Amino acid sequence: MSSVTSICVIGGGSWATALVKILSENDTHIHWWMRSEDDIEHLKAYHRNPRYLSTVEINNEKVFPTSNLKEALSSAEYAIIAVPAAFVTHALKTATSEDFVGKKIVSAVKGMIPKENVLISDYIHQKYGVPLENMLAIVGPCHAEEVAQERQSYLTIAGDHLEEAEAFAALMRSHYIKAKPNADLVGVQYCAVIKNIVALACGIARGLNYGDNFQAVLVSNAVQETKRFLDKAFPLPTRDLNGSAYLGDLLVTAYSQFSRNRTFGFMIGKGYSVKSAQIEMNMIAEGYYASRCVYEVNEAYKVNMPVVRAVYHILYERISPAIELRILKDELK
Numbered sequence: 001m002s003s004v005t006s007i008c009v010i011g012g013g014s015w016a017t018a019l020v021k022i023l024s025e026n027d028t029h030i031h032w033w034m035r036s037e038d039d040i041e042h043l044k045a046y047h048r049n050p051r052y053l054s055t056v057e058i059n060n061e062k063v064f065p066t067s068n069l070k071e072a073l074s075s076a077e078y079a080i081i082a083v084p085a086a087f088v089t090h091a092l093k094t095a096t097s098e099d100f101v102g103k104k105i106v107s108a109v110k111g112m113i114p115k116e117n118v119l120i121s122d123y124i125h126q127k128y129g130v131p132l133e134n135m136l137a138i139v140g141p142c143h144a145e146e147v148a149q150e151r152q153s154y155l156t157i158a159g160d161h162l163e164e165a166e167a168f169a170a171l172m173r174s175h176y177i178k179a180k181p182n183a184d185l186v187g188v189q190y191c192a193v194i195k196n197i198v199a200l201a202c203g204i205a206r207g208l209n210y211g212d213n214f215q216a217v218l219v220s221n222a223v224q225e226t227k228r229f230l231d232k233a234f235p236l237p238t239r240d241l242n243g244s245a246y247l248g249d250l251l252v253t254a255y256s257q258f259s260r261n262r263t264f265g266f267m268i269g270k271g272y273s274v275k276s277a278q279i280e281m282n283m284i285a286e287g288y289y290a291s292r293c294v295y296e297v298n299e300a301y302k303v304n305m306p307v308v309r310a311v312y313h314i315l316y317e318r319i320s321p322a323i324e325l326r327i328l329k330d331e332l333k
Contacts, residue, residue, distance in 0.1 A: 004029050005171060008072045010091055011082035011108075012039055014052040018144035019082055019108060024059045025174040031072035032065045035091070040065040053148045073099045078106055078168065080138075081120060084284035085111025088120065097128045106136040106157075106168065110192040111286035112293040119189045132185070133160050136168055139188045139245050141252035143259075150176040156245035158182040158189070186234045188245050191226060194294060194308070195250040196287035198222040200265035201311050201328075202254045204321050207269015214329065218307065219254050221332045223247060225305045229294075233301050261287040268314065269321050291315055306331040 004027045009020050012034035020032055034040055042050045043065045047058045066072050073079055073095065083091045088109060107120035116123065121135040136159040146153055155172055157179055159165035165181035172179040182188060201222070202215050227241050241247060253259045264285035267277040274288065295312040298305055310328040313319040 003027055006075050006077050007031070007171075008033065008076035008079040009082060010069070010072070010080065012036060012049065012051070013083065014144040015108060016080075016082035017049045017053040017056055017058075018142075018147035019080060019138070020058065020063055021053075021056050021147060022172055022174065022177055024062045025177075026171055028062060028171065030063045031076060032063055033069050033072040033091075034065055034067060037067055040067060053144060056148045069094050070099055073103070076103060078104045078136075078171075080106040080108055081124075082108040085109050085120065085286060086114050086284065086289055088113060088123065092127075095128070097130075100124070100128045100130050103130075104134050104136060104164065104168065105130050106138060107189065108138045110139070110196060111290050112193055114289045114293065117293045117297050119186065119193075121185060121189060133164070135159065135185060136165060137185055137189050137192075138172075139192045139249055141244060141248040143252065143256060145258045147177075153177055154244055154248070155179040156182045156188060156243075158185045158187075158245070160185050182243075182245055184236055184239050184245075187230055187236055187239050190230060190234065190294075191241070191246045192249060193286070193290045194222070194226050194229070195253045196261045196285070197291045197294060197308055197311050198250060198287075199253040199259050199261035200268075200285065200287035200291065201307050203259075203262040203265020203267070204269040204311070204314065205265075205325060206262070207266040207271075208322055208325055210325065215254070217332050218328075219250065222307045223250065225303070225307055226250075229298065229301065229303045229305060232303050233297075261285045264288065265311075274315055287311070288315060 006029045008031045009016055010033045047060050048054050105124050109120045113123045124130045125132050139156050142153045142155050157165045157169040162181045162183050169179040169181050260283050264277055291311040294308050310324045314321050314324050
């Protein structure tokens, strides 16, 4: 590896912008793929993303925005995918297996591919033939908005091999970012997916005027159902769900003012339709798609997951949030 690490970041949203900021603190050369030519021109002229985290100044000596994905990937040692899960297939539509040869692929996506119900690492492995040992995943707890303010934040880099995870974690560290490696590639991704569903449930409860007491019970039960699911579907004896990559990420998403899943759920609890909530937010709440993915994946394992089931029923079977929460509260312990 050269002293300056070449990285491709795919995505133009707030999390992609935060990752570009973090990575540009170190010895990196970043090709930033964005879909919008207007945003690219704005970045070149004003060193800021006009749509997301516009207060962040981008170092244009290290960061080179482009709409040509193949060009962005060509010299990269790492390719970071940082688009909502529902848009991953579209974002990568011009890429071929050859474009990913010899690269480490890093998922910064906190969702699953809709309808296919697969994690991003599995999708890239199946679609492009990237070996799973070349896959990494970035998880929090970490909100892009706090990265923009350079508030102390923590990241976990997961991969099947700790040394590979540590090598990338080193590129993420700065005076406001601590990053540590983790060997649970599948587990951290599933927890990142499920915590969005839980945050959505918390938002629904808030919208229905349930209080802190209920939310605390909801979250603690959600931790238990996540453990039941992972222990049955993807057991790993060394996994500790009390760690920041698991419990910490869940807590920040369930409670933070920056959580778009919590906000989306709150709107649903207040009586918004799914479509009207999506239009008003103008941002993707991963929990919407994730609830269906996890519900359908769990049909094979039949784990008791009342929080996931309740959110799925509300969003996809159009059961009244008030009715579903009354059912759920009797199942929580």
